[in-house]
Amino acid sequence: MNSLKRILFSCVIALLPCDVAQSAEPPITSLVFTPDHNSVLAGSQAGVALYTWPELELKKRFELEMLNVHKLSFSPDGKHLAVAGGNPSETGYVEIFKWPTMNSLKRIGNHEDSVSDVCWLDPSVFMTASLDKSIKSWSLTGKSSSHDFLGHSKSVTAICLLKDAETMVSAGIDQSVRVWNAGTGELIRTLNQHTGRINALALRPPVGGLPMVATSASDRTIRFWQPTIGRMVRYIQLESEALSLVWLNDGERIAASCIDGHLRIVDAERVRIIGTYPAIDGWAYCLALHPSGQNVVVGGTDAEIRQLSLVPKSMSLEEVGEHINLN
DSSP: OHHHHHHHHHHHHHTSOTTSOTTOOOOOOEEEEOTTSSEEEEEETTEEEEEETTTOOEEEEEOOSSSEEEEEEEOTTSSEEEEEEEETTTEEEEEEEETTTTEEEEEEEEESSOEEEEEEEETTEEEEEETTSOEEEEETTOSSOSEEEOOOSSOEEEEEEOTTSSEEEEEETTSOEEEEETTTOOEEEEEOOOSSOEEEEEEOOOOSSSOOEEEEETTSEEEEEETTTTEEEEEEEOSSOEEEEEEOTTSSEEEEEETTSEEEEEETTTTEEEEEEEOOSSOEEEEEEOTTSSEEEEEEGGGOEEEEEOOOTTOOHHHHHHHOOBO
């Protein structure tokens, strides 16, 4: 069945108008640094690609049976890679690979649509968010989900687990942010201040005080929340819709990749943009922060992947332009 779908998909592409570039590759939809921090994995409809760091030279490709790849995520111990996605409107699952051999261990999941996000509770337990509106909890040793989290009225786009390992936060196309008991599946509260579908969700590094998450949506805002008390702290509106978010290591700044191909750095405390930098010639679908905190890698349209050096927090605005380095 999958082989037939691939043939039909290829035929559809072949019938597109002539002004569409024939060499166009599918966009990169997920990026993650390998546990040794020396390579980058990129996910797309073409499978998973391994790039060297920081040169970003293509080293190897891994083909998959799933048609769409939405998320790449390493287990906390770095021994397993979860590749989440599926076949739209048909099935969603996660394929687990042994790292670094990339031997496929098993497929987990029985969603009715693609899996959009994955978060790990521990080295053997993870949660999946799906376009079928559901969230499920899985064990590497089990065959069925241990908990179902039901409440979103439309597709779930992102999930994260707070550091207490007891609270999970989700976001979706229904414009809501929801807070759950990760152990029981109980819905604790729902937050509805966004006025468009939510694209991304990111947990701030622990810097003291209450936990904070950030969300970006099609309303062009980034909103900052304290989910344990159900409070939206502040928000900022951007010139362009942000598709992916990542907090910088200081917990005071957040990077956003946007549909205009730019990377924006936002001061989360003063809610102001402190830098806007061109990154991708097209939509910048995803980004990842190098563990050193000094660089980000951005992926997007036509399989383009770029790295940017981050501006040190102590640098003046006059020095910013000289520091940014596009490779």
